[in-house]
Amino acid sequence: DAGVTQSPTHLIKTRGQQVTLRCSPKSGHDTVSWYQQALGQGPQFIFQYYEEEERQRGNFPDRFSGHQFPNYSSELNVNALLLGDSALYLCASSSNRGDTEAFFGQGTRLTVV
Amino acid sequence: SQQGEEDPQALSIQEGENATMNCSYKTSINNLQWYRQNSGRGLVHLILIRSNEREKHSGRLRVTLDTSKKSSSLLITASRAADTASYFCATDRSGSEKLVFGKGTKLTVNP
Numbered sequence: 001d002a003g004v005t006q007s008p009t010h011l012i013k014t015r016g017q018q019v020t021l022r023c024s025p026k027s028g029h030d031t032v033s034w035y036q037q038a039l040g041q042g043p044q045f046i047f048q049y050y051e052e053e054e055r056q057r058g059n060f061p062d063r064f065s066g067h068q069f070p071n072y073s074s075e076l077n078v079n080a081l082l083l084g085d086s087a088l089y090l091c092a093s094s095s096n097r098g099d100t101e102a103f104f105g106q107g108t109r110l111t112v113v
Numbered sequence: 114s115q116q117g118e119e120d121p122q123a124l125s126i127q128e129g130e131n132a133t134m135n136c137s138y139k140t141s142i143n144n145l146q147w148y149r150q151n152s153g154r155g156l157v158h159l160i161l162i163r164s165n166e167r168e169k170h171s172g173r174l175r176v177t178l179d180t181s182k183k184s185s186s187l188l189i190t191a192s193r194a195a196d197t198a199s200y201f202c203a204t205d206r207s208g209s210e211k212l213v214f215g216k217g218t219k220l221t222v223n224p
Binding site: 048050105 | 153154155156161203209215216217
């Protein structure tokens with residue numbers, strides 16, 4: 001069981017560019033959530049995908065968008081990058097059975113310069 | 114705003130001692146989960162405690178939940194240098210799909 005895998009592990013982008021981050025959930029999980037973690041802070045919820053649809057969204061602008069594929073993997077896209085988007089982006093997978101643990105990947109460290 | 118608030122923000126102990134971290138939250142929850150994070154890497158799931166549970170154990174970890182006080186504690190017994198990490202609590206509210214995290218407690222275990 002590979003657990004939750006994210007790619008890439010590190011990324012450097014220029015302000016104004018676009019970025020795509022990828023996540024494969026843990027085997028048996030069908031729900032993927034994305035979180036942004038700024039330095040010294042706890043993770044902040046961006047959105048959650050289930051059955052290829054965005055089920056809930058946090059307080060993030062429309063520049064942040066996502067997608068879930070039929071195999072449950074997911075992408076996070078950020079357009080028009082700002083310096084403030086520099087953070088660790090974490091993907092979490094869980095089961096839609098409810099009231100279950102969420103398992104996180106190792107994250108993608110995004111630096112915007 | 115963050116739902117969970119961990120206390121203390123930082124804790125430094127000697128190897129072999131016990132470490133206690135606390136978490137307070139604001140609204141009713143379905144469950145509360147504790148995570149560990151090493152040096153800005155991914156979050157490692159430690160334990161989940163449901164709102165109808167009061168105490169749970171896993172190895173050297175003991176978690177308590179007091180829903181009347183909206184608080185939880187994580188006790189790590191016989192700490193090791195490898196326990197050095199940041200610890201976060203995350204709450205799961207009814208009707209919401211998201212986990213809400215606090216800012217974490219940074220634990221340092223000195224050898």
